[in-house]
Amino acid sequence: xxxxxxxxxxxxxxxxxxxxxxxxxxxxxxxxxxxxxxxxxxxxxxxxxxxxxxxxxxxxxxxxxxxxxxxxxxxxxxxxxxxxxxxxxxxxxxxxxxxxxxxxxxxxxxxxxxxxxxxxxxxxxxxxxxxxxxxxxxxxxxxxxxxxxxxxxxxxxxxxxxxxxxxxxxxxxxxxxxxxxxxxxxxxxxxxxxxxxxxxxxxxxxxxxxxxxxxxxxxxxxxxxxxxxxxxxxxxxxxxxxxxxxxxxxxxxxxxxxxxxxxxxxxxxxxxxxxxxxxxxxxxxxxxxxxxxxxxxxxxxxxxxxxxxxxxxxxxxxxxxxxxxxxxxxxxxxxxxxxxxxxxxxxxxxxxxxxxxxxxxxxxxxxxxxx
Amino acid sequence: xxxxxxxxxxxxxxxxxxxxxxxxxxxxxxxxxxxxxxxxxxxxxxxxxxxxxxxxxxxxxxxxxxxxxxxxxxxxxx
Numbered sequence: 001x002x003x004x005x006x007x008x009x010x011x012x013x014x015x016x017x018x019x020x021x022x023x024x025x026x027x028x029x030x031x032x033x034x035x036x037x038x039x040x041x042x043x044x045x046x047x048x049x050x051x052x053x054x055x056x057x058x059x060x061x062x063x064x065x066x067x068x069x070x071x072x073x074x075x076x077x078x079x080x081x082x083x084x085x086x087x088x089x090x091x092x093x094x095x096x097x098x099x100x101x102x103x104x105x106x107x108x109x110x111x112x113x114x115x116x117x118x119x120x121x122x123x124x125x126x127x128x129x130x131x132x133x134x135x136x137x138x139x140x141x142x143x144x145x146x147x148x149x150x151x152x153x154x155x156x157x158x159x160x161x162x163x164x165x166x167x168x169x170x171x172x173x174x175x176x177x178x179x180x181x182x183x184x185x186x187x188x189x190x191x192x193x194x195x196x197x198x199x200x201x202x203x204x205x206x207x208x209x210x211x212x213x214x215x216x217x218x219x220x221x222x223x224x225x226x227x228x229x230x231x232x233x234x235x236x237x238x239x240x241x242x243x244x245x246x247x248x249x250x251x252x253x254x255x256x257x258x259x260x261x262x263x264x265x266x267x268x269x270x271x272x273x274x275x276x277x278x279x280x281x282x283x284x285x286x287x288x289x290x291x292x293x294x295x296x297x298x299x300x301x302x303x304x305x306x307x308x309x310x311x312x313x314x315x316x317x318x319x320x321x322x323x324x325x326x327x328x329x330x331x332x333x334x335x336x337x338x339x340x341x342x343x344x345x346x347x348x349x350x351x352x353x354x355x356x357x358x359x360x361x362x363x364x365x366x367x368x369x370x371x
Numbered sequence: 372x373x374x375x376x377x378x379x380x381x382x383x384x385x386x387x388x389x390x391x392x393x394x395x396x397x398x399x400x401x402x403x404x405x406x407x408x409x410x411x412x413x414x415x416x417x418x419x420x421x422x423x424x425x426x427x428x429x430x431x432x433x434x435x436x437x438x439x440x441x442x443x444x445x446x447x448x449x
Contacts, residue, residue, distance in 0.1 A: 221423075221431040298423075298431045 005029045005190035007351055008180050010172045010204065012036075013043040014148055015329050015336055016196030017155040018344030020164050023194075026352050030164040031188070032156060033180065035171040039152030042198050042336065045305020047217065047253055047261055048148040049230050050338045051088055052140065054107055055237055058314055058362035059335075062342050064111060065358050067142065069341035080150040082256040088143035089118070089126060089229040090236075091134060091250070091290055097234045098135035105138055114141050129226055131292045137234070145230060145253060148337045155340075172197075175204050178325045192319075192351050194327045199271075199308035201316075201330035207367035208316060210331045212306035214267040216279055221298040224258030233290065239266065241313075248279070250286045252294075260297065262287055264334075266307075275302055307333045315339060317346045317363035327351065328365045372441040383439045390415065390422050390434035393447065401434060403448050425449035 006027035009019045012034025020032045037044075050070050052063045074083045092098035101117055108115035116139045123137050124130055160166060174181040175195060180188045195205050202208040231252040239249035251263035265279050280302055287294045310316060310331040320326045327350060329343050346363070349356040373380045374392060383392045390412050393401060400409035401422050412422035415435045422434040425446040434445075 223430060296429050 002189060003029075005031045005188065007031075007192050007194060008033065008175075008188060008190040009194040009196055010175055010180065011196035011198060011201075011330075012038040012152070012156065012166070012168070013041050013196065013198050013336070014039060014152040014155070014340040015043075015198065015332060015343050016194070017152040017159070018340040019194050019196055019329055019347045020159040020344075021155040022341075022344040022348035023351060024159040024162040024164040026348055028163050030159065031167060031190070032159070032164060033167045033170060033172055033182070035169065035183075038156055038166075038168070039149035042305050042307065043148045043152050045215070045217065045303060046148050046334075046337050047251070047263060048082075048146045048151070048337050049088070049251075049253060050144045050146060051230070051335070052108070052111075052113060052143065053237075053335060053338075054104065055313060056362075058359070060107075060111065061358045062315070062363070063335060063338050064113070065345075066339045066342035067144075069345065070144065070146070070338075071142075073341070074144075077146070077151065078154055080147065081154055082145070082147040082150070084145045084254075084256055085141075086143070086145050086254060087139055087141040087229045089123070089231050090138040090140070090234050091123070091130065091231055092137050092234050093134070093289070095135050098137075100234070101136065101138045108140060115139070116141070127228060127231065129291050129293055130231075131290060134290070139229070143230060145255075146337065147256070151337070152340075155344075172204060176323050176326050192325045192327055194329055194347055196329045198330055198332070198336070199306045201308065201328065205320070205326065205328060205367065208328065208330065208365070209311050210316070211268065211309045212271055213309040213333070214265070214269050214272065214304055214306055215263065215334070216265045216275065216283060216302060216304050218262040218280060218283060218299050218302050219255075220260045220262070221300050222258035223260060223297055226258075226297070227252050227254045227260050227291070229254070231290065233286075236264075239264075245269070246279070248282045248286050250290050252287060252291065259300075260294075262294070271306060273304060275304060308336070309333050314362055315343060316365045317343050317350075318360065318365040319350060320365060320367055322367075372439065374439050374441075374443040374445055376445045377447060385439075387439045388435055389424065389426065389432075389437045389439055389443070389445055392439050393424070393434060393445070398447060401447050
């Protein structure tokens, strides 16, 4: 009498929704369980930058593959998902940073992506509110922006049209060996289960090396055209790798509404949800070094979110060695909106026992099982 | 002192807020909502954000929170 699902996905953030999206193409009985709103949590807190990142070869492959998948979906997405081809403009703060720009261009071009070096004049033509005298930057025109919450909900809607089910409002307290136990004591059976609970994944799969890394974001009122591309300082990865307790890097995104989304901060402070006013001030000061007029714009809201950080900055995508029916799709740090789709594909490939378009080994899951 | 409102000069007393200046002249609509509806000041103390105008080229400035300065450029419905 008990229904046995092909696969149960735990977590309705964008990664879980992408898993449901691609699993439902191959399996008729997929269930996604989400205790809160779909596309909440870190998904709702994120910027929604679809970006190819050159942090490591594996990260480049995963982000590039994901971006191709997003590009395939863009024509189908609802307008509320706000897909926009803004490109990314990596901004050099000084000549030292600018000296690395051409190497970065070659890397993107050798992987078949467009990349254009902008000099001091061209960068101001591209972004008139950038300060005078910046040496230049690198434009990656293929990058884009989406609205993560609605995109997650859209992915799940498509999965449900293909027959996937959603169980909302119930928390999962235990999962493994094909069994999923809910907070009301119900146990559900499936051939495989997917832990897509992001920065909380280590609570359901003990031993996963995931640590929450807090970030603050700021959003302004509507100033259409003030910023045209997603602007990121070239030193961004330096900040991302800074393992000290606190770092700030300039990142500004034009939203479809004309609002400007301003980042970024990184802190290891557990799940403390409070807004740190001093850190907000540091983020604005950092942004002012690039956009001197930004301080005259009205901010309407600030918030925080938690990135699911792993030791090597790569997500964990794969099955557990000691429990192959449990798959993990978590640990996406600050790139989960981009890498959600490739993650969903890889999970569907693993579940159906087929090869993937990219090497899955760098994302293999190893868990310290404590006795 | 004088301010320019939508390109026209007006005399105002020192210490007048931009919102008061606009109301004295007869403006009730200060801005347009996203769907084009007219909006004007409600709270007069910086909370409701309904009185936003453009001042000196900067959009979304709360008219009730800014005191008129000589030669200030103010635009409504910007």
